[in-house]
Amino acid sequence: MHLWTALLRSLAGDRQEHGYFPTSRTVGTFYSADDMYAAGRLAAAEAINAGVTFVHDWCHNVRGPDYAEAALRALAETGIRARFSYGSPTAASNDATIDLRDLRRLSERWRDHANRGLLTLGLAWRGAASAATMQDYELAKQLGLPISVHANNFESSAGGIQQLADRGLLAPGMQVIHAVWCTPEEIRALADNGVNVSVSPYSELRIGFGLPIVGKLVAAGVTVGLSVDTTTLSGNADMFAIMKAIQNIENGRAKNEFELTARRVLQLATIDGARSMGIGDRVGSLTPGKRADVIMVDTRAVNLAVLTEPAHLLVEAAQPANVDTVMIDGRIVKRGGRLTSLDVGEIVDAAARASTAVRRRSGWSWPSQP
Numbered sequence: 001m002h003l004w005t006a007l008l009r010s011l012a013g014d015r016q017e018h019g020y021f022p023t024s025r026t027v028g029t030f031y032s033a034d035d036m037y038a039a040g041r042l043a044a045a046e047a048i049n050a051g052v053t054f055v056h057d058w059c060h061n062v063r064g065p066d067y068a069e070a071a072l073r074a075l076a077e078t079g080i081r082a083r084f085s086y087g088s089p090t091a092a093s094n095d096a097t098i099d100l101r102d103l104r105r106l107s108e109r110w111r112d113h114a115n116r117g118l119l120t121l122g123l124a125w126r127g128a129a130s131a132a133t134m135q136d137y138e139l140a141k142q143l144g145l146p147i148s149v150h151a152n153n154f155e156s157s158a159g160g161i162q163q164l165a166d167r168g169l170l171a172p173g174m175q176v177i178h179a180v181w182c183t184p185e186e187i188r189a190l191a192d193n194g195v196n197v198s199v200s201p202y203s204e205l206r207i208g209f210g211l212p213i214v215g216k217l218v219a220a221g222v223t224v225g226l227s228v229d230t231t232t233l234s235g236n237a238d239m240f241a242i243m244k245a246i247q248n249i250e251n252g253r254a255k256n257e258f259e260l261t262a263r264r265v266l267q268l269a270t271i272d273g274a275r276s277m278g279i280g281d282r283v284g285s286l287t288p289g290k291r292a293d294v295i296m297v298d299t300r301a302v303n304l305a306v307l308t309e310p311a312h313l314l315v316e317a318a319q320p321a322n323v324d325t326v327m328i329d330g331r332i333v334k335r336g337g338r339l340t341s342l343d344v345g346e347i348v349d350a351a352a353r354a355s356t357a358v359r360r361r362s363g364w365s366w367p368s369q370p
Contacts, residue, residue, distance in 0.1 A: 001237070002230040003043035003057045004028070004036050004071065007355040009231050011364070020207055020233055023364070028061045028090035030362040033070040036061070038354035040074025041347050043231065044082070049339055050237045050320035053081055053293040053328050056198070056227070056277060058124045058148060058177070060087035065102045076115040079333050079341060081293060083277060084113075085148050087124030088136075094129040098136050107143045118329060120279075122146040127160065128169060137169070146173055146278055148198075152186070153178035153209045165189040173278055177227075179217070180210045187213075191221045196276035200229030201245040207233055214268070215250045215260060225276030226269045240318045243269050247315060262315040296325035298337070 005024055012020040040057070047055050057075060062068050068086060075082045086106065088098045103123070106113065110121055123140035125147050126133045140147050151160040158181035164170050165186070172194030179190070179197045190197065199212040217224050226246060228237045243265045250260040274284025283293045297314065299307045301322045307313070326334035333341050359365075 001043060001047070001055050001057065001228050002060065002232075003040045003055065003074075004031065004059060004061045005230045005232045006039040006043040006046070007035060007351060007358060010235070011359075012232050013366075020230075024232065025091040027358060027362045027364050029063075030358050031061060031063065031067075032358075033064070033066040035354045035358050036067050037070040037074045038347075038351045040071045041078055041342075042351040043237070044075060044078035044080045045339065045342050045344060045347050046231070046237045047228070048078065048080055048326055048328070048333055048342075049323070049344075050239060051295040051297070051323035051326060052228070052237055052239055053295065053326065054274070054277065054279070054283065055080055055082045056148070057082055057084045058087065059085060060124050061090040062087055062099065062102075063089045065099065065105075068102060068106065072113050072119065075119055076113070079115075079118070079328055079331060081118045081279075081283065081328055083120045083122050083146070085122040085124035085146075088126060094126060095132050097132045098123075100135065100139050103139060103145075104143065107145065116329070120146075122148060125149040127151065128164060128167060141171075146175070147171075148175040148177060150177045151179060152176075152181045153204075155181050155210065157181070158183075159186075161186040161189065165193070170195050175276060178204060178209060178212075180204060180212060182213060182216070187216055187220045187222065190217070196223045196225065198225050198227045198276060199246070200227040200234065201242060201249060202234035203229035205245075211249055211253065212246065214246055215254065218264075218268075223272055223275050224268055225273035236320075238320055239269055240314065240320065240322075243315045261311075262309075263311040265315050266311045292327055292330040294325075294327040295323055297322045298324040 008023060011023050059071050072084055086103050107121060113119060122145050125137055127149050128134055152158055170189060170193035175196045175198055177198045197217055199214055201212050204212055214224055226242050228234050231237060247260050247265045251257055271280060271284035274280040282291050297318055304313055304317055304322060324337055
């Protein structure tokens with residue numbers, strides 16, 4: 001998830017100048033470190049409330065060390081499990097590196113930020129666009145940090161994965177985000193190099209990237225995880241709806257009711273999602289020896305009655321309102337349908353104030369209706 005964009009929910013409008021990228025790039029340049037903190041807490045709280053125990057904070061608006069610290073503080077205070085991937089400031093030139101000194105500092109002192117092992121560090125990479133972005137890549141490799149990159153999202157950016165493959169930049173554990181426009185050769189390159197893919201159907205459909213190709217990726221042996229991406233586009237952090245969308249897209253494309261089963265989709269959202277982030281040995285399944293990241297769904301809710309086959313109910317009928325209990329690393333953070341360790345009212349009020357202030361500073365106003 002792009003947690004920092006939580007303050008931009010529903011700001012992406014109906015005209016080119018008010019689209020997601022113009023909005024995030026414009027408003028994002030006016031963010032303060034406090035805004036990062038407010039957005040991070042709101043996004044993490046929503047995720048936990050919806051039954052999401054892990055988020056990938058693909059933080060592409062690190063405008064200084066204090067911004068990274070603020071985002072990490074938000075993750076730690078909410079108690080969520082997460083990877084924080086260090087990125088560039090939004091709208092930054094590809095001819096400038098990220099703050100390499102700060103990334104090295106964080107890596108060397110990560111024990112101070114790890115929150116009892118709940119948080120890990122990675123690189124939100126912009127791809128091999130320039131000598132500067134390659135410096136980002138090389139430092140992450142030197143530090144042993146996982147690398148995540150957006151590639152082949154727009155049809156106009158097709159071929160990006162092949163370019164990475166040709167340059168020998170694909171590596172086991174790397175994560176490619178979206179990968180909508182892939183040739184068979186690129187899919188094979190992902191599989192052969194042990195590269196994982198994150199798909200986020202609602203942002204991909206909403207912004208016009210196209211249809212996710214989960215079926216082709218899975219058939220080739222690529223590990224796929226499901227993602228909310230950004231609530232500015234997806235609208236909310238509803239992983240149940242994302243599972244349902246993926247199944248329906250794949251079955252509709254194949255004209256086959258049984259192309260992607262509910263149980264397989266549930267795996268994409270749990271154990272395969274964990275594997276795609278390199279933490280499948282710790283979480284993602286109810287297995288002895290793993291950490292206790294667990295959610296409990298109220299099967300007495302009217303939309304789930306009557307209880308039949310659990311996988312089908314979770315993928316096809318459940319929604320965040322059905323999440324009764326959430327446990328992260330053995331700690332209960334939601335019980336009886338209410339967050340137990342967070343002051344939701346205070347988090348929402350702080351986020352609302354931050355959103356109003358950053359919109360005022362940036363001069364952003366609601367677009368007039370066409």
